[in-house]
Amino acid sequence: MRRSPLFSGLIYMILGVLFTYFAIQNVNNQGWGFFSYLLVLLATLDFGSGLRMVNLHFKIKKNLKK
Structure with a gap:
């Protein structure tokens, strides 16, 4: 099954937000490690x-519109 680049991009962005949230939580609890x-x-x-x-x-x- 092929996914559009837009869908994949949104999944990557959601993962980026999730990792950012976990990083913030980790820094607040344990500091920078x-x-x-x-x-x-x-x-x-x-x-x-x-x-x-x-x-x-x-x-x-x-490009498809051209």
């Missing part, structure tokens, strides 16, 4: 991938 940095890294990668996928969706949509 390895796991906190790992969660922030994962959130950053997910947000970047999500933005890239949403951008790809709009580029494909624009």
